Structure formats: structure tokens, C-alpha cells
Amino acid sequence: MTRDDLFGSNANVVKTIFECATEACPDAIFCIITNPVNSCVPIACEVMKKANKLNPRRIFGVSTLDIVRANTFVGEMCGVNPKEMNVPVIGGHSGITIVPLFSRATPKVSIPKDKLDALTKRVQEAGTEVVKAKVGHGSATLSMAYAGARFANSIMRGLKGESNVIECCYVQSDVTEAAYFSNPVLLGKAGLEKNLGIGEINAYEKDLVSKALPELKKEIAKGVDWVKSQ
Numbered sequence: 001m002t003r004d005d006l007f008g009s010n011a012n013v014v015k016t017i018f019e020c021a022t023e024a025c026p027d028a029i030f031c032i033i034t035n036p037v038n039s040c041v042p043i044a045c046e047v048m049k050k051a052n053k054l055n056p057r058r059i060f061g062v063s064t065l066d067i068v069r070a071n072t073f074v075g076e077m078c079g080v081n082p083k084e085m086n087v088p089v090i091g092g093h094s095g096i097t098i099v100p101l102f103s104r105a106t107p108k109v110s111i112p113k114d115k116l117d118a119l120t121k122r123v124q125e126a127g128t129e130v131v132k133a134k135v136g137h138g139s140a141t142l143s144m145a146y147a148g149a150r151f152a153n154s155i156m157r158g159l160k161g162e163s164n165v166i167e168c169c170y171v172q173s174d175v176t177e178a179a180y181f182s183n184p185v186l187l188g189k190a191g192l193e194k195n196l197g198i199g200e201i202n203a204y205e206k207d208l209v210s211k212a213l214p215e216l217k218k219e220i221a222k223g224v225d226w227v228k229s230q
């Protein structure tokens with residue numbers, strides 16, 4: 001089962017929850033980890049838009065697990081503690097829409113050219129690898145919980161007024177031609193304080209972004225069109 005296969009059941013769950021939220025707590029901060037994240041965030045925003053309650057600074061898709069995975073795989077490869085690694089991952093949260101930016105890793109790492117494709121693919125396919133390994137018994141659970149907790153903590157650190165809280169997350173965006181996109185954002189009292197954009201990336205990563213965009217736009221349109229059809 002792919003993330004997109006979950007659309008059938010989860011689109012309605014997200015729609016129902018956001019219809020309630022527009023009544024009960026429209027000013028809350030919402031962190032959506034439900035798959036397919038690429039479509040569920042647009043669904044949530046469309047539902048709130050319909051009710052005239054949309055504040056896109058307060059609706060986030062949680063793609064933190066992709067960063068956690070990239071940090072782990074690169075850390076293992078380069079002999080750096082993954083806790084000390086930070087590899088930004090941009091785009092979306094499925095397959096080729098997941099774009100790891102190894103050129104922007106801190107500390108700086110040098111990935112041999114012949115390992116780059118495999119490493120990129122491993123980050124892109126890591127969720128699917130777990131789903132296949134669990135043969136019908138769900139997906140990543142503990143690592144998802146860790147990623148969700150890390151992101152929620154960052155949101156709360158921003159709300160408390162801590163400075164320089166930056167996470168990659170999937171938000172309504174005008175950074176690319178896709179209406180939703182994940183890249184580093186500054187978190188603060190408003191939720192999303194400032195979208196920091198993609199920043200400098202190399203030719204290899206630009207190519208990954210150009211391959212990601214058509215798929216991402218398709219998954220976004222699926223969510224938007226579905227809400228409009230309801």
C-alpha cells in the first residue's frame with residue numbers, strides 16, 4: 001500500500017476533523033502527519049478556506065521523519081552521530097517529491113558521487129521500505145512518533161518566543177510553482193514566522209526539485225479537487 005492508497009480513507013478523516021476545528025478551535029496550530037501528507041494539508045486548508053477561517057501560518061504538514069532518516073543515513077555513512085547531523089529535506093512527503101539536500105548538510109559532508117543516487121533513493125523510499133517490511137501491519141510508528149514529537153516541540157519553542165527555531169515542513173507556499181512545498185521555515189509566536197525558501201542548491205538537487213514538482217502538483221490537486229467535489 002502506498003501513501004496515495006491511503007487517500008480513500010484518510011481524506012474524509014482530515015476533512016471531518018477540520019470541519020470540527022473550524023468551529024471549535026480555528027486559531028489552533030495544526031500539525032498534519034496523516035498520509036498522504038502531500039494531499040491532506042491541501043484538504044485541511046481548503047476546508048478552512050471554505051469556512052473563511054484559513055490561516056496558512058498555522059497549518060503544517062509534518063515531514064520531519066524525512067530529515068531524521070537523512071540525518072541517520074548520512075551519519076552512518078560518514079561516521080557522524082546522527083544527532084549532530086542536519087540535512088534539510090525539501091519538497092513533499094512521498095517518493096520523488098522528497099528531496100534531500102546533502103550539499104547543505106551540517107556539519108559539511110562529502111558524499112562520493114557514486115553513492116549519491118542510492119542515498120537519495122534510500123531517503124525517498126525509506127517509508128515504503130518499512131511498509132513492505134511490515135507486510136500489511138502498518139507503517140513506521142516509533143520513528144514517526146519521534147519525528148512528530150520533535151516537530152511539535154519546535155512549534156512550542158517558537159510559540160514560547162525562542163529565537164531561531166527552524167524546521168523543514170510542508171506548508172502553503174509561493175516558493176515554487178507548487179501551491180504547497182516543504183523547506184526550512186522560521187517558527188515563532190505566529191506559527192510560521194518566515195518562510196526561508198529553498199536557498200542555494202546544486203545542479204543535482206535542482207534536477208530533483210524539477211522532477212518532484214509535477215508529482216507534487218498532482219497530489220496537491222487531488223486534495224483540492226476532492227474538497228471542491230464534496
Ligand SMILES: NC(=O)C1=CN([C@@H]2O[C@H](COP(=O)(O)OP(=O)(O)OC[C@H]3O[C@@H](n4cnc5c(N)ncnc54)[C@H](O)[C@@H]3O)[C@@H](O)[C@H]2O)C=CC1
Nearest residue numbers: 006010013033034035037062063065093138139140141144
Ligand atoms: N508523516 C509521516 O512521517 C508518517 C505518517 N504516517 C501516517 O500516520 C497515520 C497514522 O499511522 P498509525 O498511527 O500507524 O495508524 P493507526 O491505524 O495505528 O492509527 C490511526 C488512529 O487514528 C484513529 N482514527 C481513525 N479515524 C479517526 C477519526 N475519524 N478521527 C480521529 N481518529 C481517528 C484510529 O482509531 C487509530 O487510533 C497514517 O496516516 C500513516 O500513514 C505514518 C508514518 C510516518
Ligand SMILES: O=C([O-])CC(=O)C(=O)O
Nearest residue numbers: 003065127128131139140
Ligand atoms: O510510507 C508510509 O506509508 C509511512 C510514511 O509516511 C513514512 O514512513 O514516511
